[in-house]
Amino acid sequence: MSAEDRQSQLAREHKERQAKRAEQAAKSKRNATLGAVAAVVVVVAGLVVAMTLVTRGDDGDTGKTAASGSPTPTASASVPALTPPSPAELAKKTCEYRKDTSGSPAKKVGMPPAKPDLKAKTMTITTNHGVVVIDLLTELAPCSVNSMAFLAKKNFYDDTRCHRLATPENSGVGLIQCGDPQAKADGKNPTDGQGSSGYVFDDESLETAQYTKGVVALAQPVDASNQNGSQFWISMADETNQIDKAYTPFGVVSKGMDVLEKIYNGGWITNPDDITGDGGSTAPKIPLIIKDVRIS
Secondary structure (H helix, E strand, C coil): CCHHHHHHHHHHHHHHHHHHHHHHHHHHHHCHHHHHHHHHHHHHHHHHHHHHHCCCCCCHHHCEECCCCCCCEECCCCCCCCCCCCHHHHHCCCCCCEECCCCCCECCCCCCCCCCCCCCCEEEEEECCEEEEEEECCCCCHHHHHHHHHHHHCCCCCCEECCEEECCCCCCCCEEEECCCCCCCCCCCCCCCCCECCEEECCCCCCCCCCCCCEEEECCCCCCCCCECCCEEEECCHHHHHCCCCCCEEEEEEECHHHHHHHHCCCEEECCCCCCCCCCCEEECCCCEEEEEEEC
8 A cells, every 4th residue: 555545544534533533422412311320330339349459548549539629539430340360360470562563653662571560559640730640450450550660660751742632522532641752742743642662562451441530541543452552541531431441441540630630621722634533633732741650
């Protein structure tokens, strides 16, 4: 396929995705009442999961901040309702990271070790607007957390811009997406959302994944599977839970949701030149820049 044909194909696919997102947005508005009922169910499920899976006393895995912007989390964001592997199973766990052959622009810093770091508990993201702390689901997504820890040690995320702000109005879901090292997040760069770490790895814990507000998950191309890389997103609305269970959840925000709310409520810039529509077509109007990421 020639470069011109490939460009035309991408443009056609972009238009199809725009139409699908518009349909999703309309659907989310029609289902507002249903979503409210579902949110109540999620709250109950989150409480059950918190009692059975979460042992940290700070209640960090529940994730959603109060509407006032207080960083104190509540129980409305739930974690995957899965039984963690036994200590013996985790001790044998290994991860496979493969070269990304998609041709996406990459910032290559090597490959994570095959043996995951199972001691990781929190991910602290320092941004230009404040600090966001994420409680990690290491036992449920060890290879995902291992990848994030590796990239953090390599300073991969330093001085990168979060390039996508999706809302129920523009996409049918609510989230902030980060992790493209090449992104400009200015509403003009046609390749925002395509950058990666140069490697990919398999999905984890998708069976009963929840994407309610506060949940943090890995991003991958539309309709793809087992193509996780450096990009991740933070759910900013319970409507996000409507999407297919195709994105690995690896943490829940326990502090700094007020920082994210400020960005989310500030609106977005539409990028008409985005050729894929896979995550770079709506940049935050208020720039969100990651200054540092630490795993501890």
